[in-house]
Amino acid sequence: MKFEYDLNNVKELKDIAIKYFKEKKSKLADEYDHLIGFSIFDINNKFPSLNLFFDNEKRFFFALTPGKPSRYMSSLYPQKIENDTIDFFKGQYFKLARKYNKTVNVAATMSIYQSPFIIPCYYIKGDEGLIKKYVLSERLKGLRYISLYKYIDYELLDFILKSYNIWYFQGIYLYYFLNEVHLVFDIPEQYENTELINKTLIIELGKIAKTYIIKNNINLFDSYKIPDMNIKKPVLMVLKTNVWNLKEIDLEKIKSDINEKIDKAYSSVINTFKW
Numbered sequence: 001m002k003f004e005y006d007l008n009n010v011k012e013l014k015d016i017a018i019k020y021f022k023e024k025k026s027k028l029a030d031e032y033d034h035l036i037g038f039s040i041f042d043i044n045n046k047f048p049s050l051n052l053f054f055d056n057e058k059r060f061f062f063a064l065t066p067g068k069p070s071r072y073m074s075s076l077y078p079q080k081i082e083n084d085t086i087d088f089f090k091g092q093y094f095k096l097a098r099k100y101n102k103t104v105n106v107a108a109t110m111s112i113y114q115s116p117f118i119i120p121c122y123y124i125k126g127d128e129g130l131i132k133k134y135v136l137s138e139r140l141k142g143l144r145y146i147s148l149y150k151y152i153d154y155e156l157l158d159f160i161l162k163s164y165n166i167w168y169f170q171g172i173y174l175y176y177f178l179n180e181v182h183l184v185f186d187i188p189e190q191y192e193n194t195e196l197i198n199k200t201l202i203i204e205l206g207k208i209a210k211t212y213i214i215k216n217n218i219n220l221f222d223s224y225k226i227p228d229m230n231i232k233k234p235v236l237m238v239l240k241t242n243v244w245n246l247k248e249i250d251l252e253k254i255k256s257d258i259n260e261k262i263d264k265a266y267s268s269v270i271n272t273f274k275w
Contacts, residue, residue: 010052010060012085013038016110017054024077024112033115038081040093041068042104045228046165047097048122048176050089053113061126063119063146066164066176070111072118078111100161120179121149122157122243144242148179151244159246165229172251175229181243182223183251185236188259191266198270199234205265206236209258213237217254219245236262 017036028034034056041049051063070078086108097104117134124131124146134146144151152160163174173184191202214220223240225231236258241249 009085009088012083013052014054014058014060016081016083018056018058020077020110021054021056021112028076028112029114033117034076035113035117036110037069037113038086038089038108038110039068039070040086040089040106040108042097042102043107044105047100047102047104048161048164050093050096051119052089053119053126055130059127059130061124061131063121064123065120066122066178068109069113069119070109072120072178073116074114076112076114078109081108081110096161100164102164118145118178120145121147122152122160124149144179144244148243156244156247160243169251169255171255173229173231175226176243177226179243180240181246182226182229182238182240183220184225184229184231184238185255185258187234187236188262191262201266201269202262203234203236205262205269208265209261210237210239212261213239213254213258217249219249 017038021034021036035053037054038052039049040051045067048064048066049068051065051069052060053063054060069075090106090108093106094104119134131146135150138145138147160176162168165173165175167173167186171186171189173186175182175184185206187199187202187206191199210222214222219241220239221241223238225235225238
């Protein structure tokens with residue numbers, strides 16, 4: 001993914017950021033580090049957010065992250081921001097979203113973020129010294145947030161942007177959060193639209209199938225529906241994995257395996273208790 005920016009635009013936002021930081025500095029706790037961040041995001045979280053962060057030494061980096069940074073770390077004195085420079089970056093964001101056939105409702109905010117910094121980066125670009133500082137800090141702590149980009153190549157990034165928070169495969173919803181992706185498996189289509197089907201039995205078989213899938217896939221873990229997914233209907237199961245494992249997991253094969261076993265188990269139980 002190529003992301004181009006004009007240093008003049010960055011300088012204008014840097015001046016705003018540093019001024020804002022100086023205004024609030026007396027209210028900030030000295031024992032914490034701080035970043036001033038500009039976030040451009042879809043209010044429905046249907047596309048990753050584009051963020052520009054500055055430290056108090058005026059160094060900066062851009063980051064593409066799942067959702068707004070305020071979801072993951074302490075956000076102080078947030079405020080909406082509108083100016084020509086922000087409009088320029090909104091335009092860049094619209095272009096990127098449109099490339100992936102995403103319709104976005106864009107908002108922009110400025111905030112001061114307080115450490116510990118949790119910024120899961122699908123993509124990052126900016127001051128190499130500042131980026132290396134945070135990557136090293138995470139390596140010592142065994143974390144992968146800012147350093148997440150190191151495990152995401154172009155092919156995986158392309159897949160993330162295509163599949164971000166939608167029913168991407170038929171019957172599988174991908175929901176991205178932090179450095180993980182939650183996989184929502186819908187009830188198989190043949191069991192959806194008829195009153196003759198025992199939905200309770202299907203859901204119970206889904207619980208058994210989940211245990212089977214987790215036992216046989218070391219990169220898949222138990223999960224659950226999250227309110228932000230906005231999925232109201234019952235589902236078969238929810239799993240999760242680390243984003244970097246997506247290239248190692250054949251989701252369509254897993255779905256096919258689940259559906260085949262559900263079919264066999266459902267037929268067996270129904271035939272056993274047929275009267």
